[in-house]
Amino acid sequence: MKIAVLPGDGIGPEVTAEAVAVLEALALPGLVLGHGDVGASAWRRHGHPLPEATLALAAEADAVLFGAVGDPACDSLERHLRPEQAILGLRKHLGLFANLRPARVFAGLEALSPLRPEIAAGIDLIIVRELTGDVYFGAKGQRTTPEGAREGWDAMSYSEPEVARIAHVAFRAAAAAGRPLTSIDKANVLETSQLWREVVSRIAGEYPAVALDHMYVDNAAMQLVSHPERFGVMLTGNLFGDILSDLASAAVGSIGLLPSASLGERQTAHGTFGLYEPIHGSAPDIAGKGKANPMATILSAAMMLRHSFGLADEAARIEAAVARTLADGIRGADLGGEHGTAAIGAAVRARL
Structure with a gap:
């Protein structure tokens, strides 16, 4: 070892x-x-x-x-x-x-959370975030519009294999923990998220014991601070995962208690x-x-x-x-x- x-x-x-x-x-x-x-x-x-x-x-x-x-x-x-x-x-x-x-949230530390203690007590979840794709690693740059204004742009993209491999990690984590899986996206607006949702839904068939639901990222942020007990494992892309994982960390009350793993x-x-x-x-x-x-x-x-x-x-x-x-x-x-x-x-x- x-x-x-x-x-x-x-x-x-x-x-x-x-x-x-x-x-x-x-x-x-x-x-x-x-x-x-x-x-x-x-x-x-x-x-x-x-x-x-x-x-x-x-x-x-x-x-x-x-x-x-x-x-x-x-x-x-x-x-x-x-x-x-x-x-x-x-x-x-x-x-x-x-x-x-x-x-x-460990028992006895609920009062350290910025949330009400009875809400904080329900926080016991795992966020599975994709690390190497999404808008952070897409093409980006600055250009000038026809009107002469400066414009910054960043390309958000995920390929089907990229979504599939992170989905398998999340499904395995949910199966091992005996918890439901919530896939987070913005499929009502983003083409990338539509592909994400389609691939995750297809892979769900390989894990019949894991209950899957989908949630838009804005709703997920609200639910994370109002009803965190509803989450077991959360699966999401790089950008949304960056934001939601920090939100969950703050809700716990201290970053001195939070571990992480990066897997390949x-x-x-x-x-x-x-x-x-x-x-x-x-x-x-x-x-x-x-x-x-x-x-x-x-x-x-x-x-x-x-x-x-x-x-x-x-x-x-x-x-x-x-x-x-x-x-x-x-x-x-x-x-x-x-x-x-x-x-x-x-x-x-x-x-x-």
């Missing part, structure tokens, strides 16, 4: 160290950890945010555990040398097209190759102070065990240990508590 550990910048090394300690506490047979530089720290050591050695380490692994990248001191660098290019480069090089982002088509001897990371950034203002909440990274490690190694029981143990730690009042500053990074990590390990 080869894991490439890429801590990155800011609080990345601190939170990643706690997640690695949790993995080691499980005493998993055959666990091999390889560490690499990425982001601003890699630029300082190697002159590039994603060195060839790091790419090779990730490509040879069964999964990648990623911390965070970003450093204000690098803002003046050329775009291809900025720390954030590392994660984009990894996704492209490793063929990672599907992002899975769970959003769940590559299969290893254990499961699906993937890159796992917390959704928060490098938080340079608290880096090195031992204040960061490592739970999102620890939960990302649990997702890794489930999806890339088929270790559902071990993943559930980690998730239960995090839930118990929170229930026992051990919380970081992001949750109104006073516990530091090391203390939170030790508490989760104690509850395994």
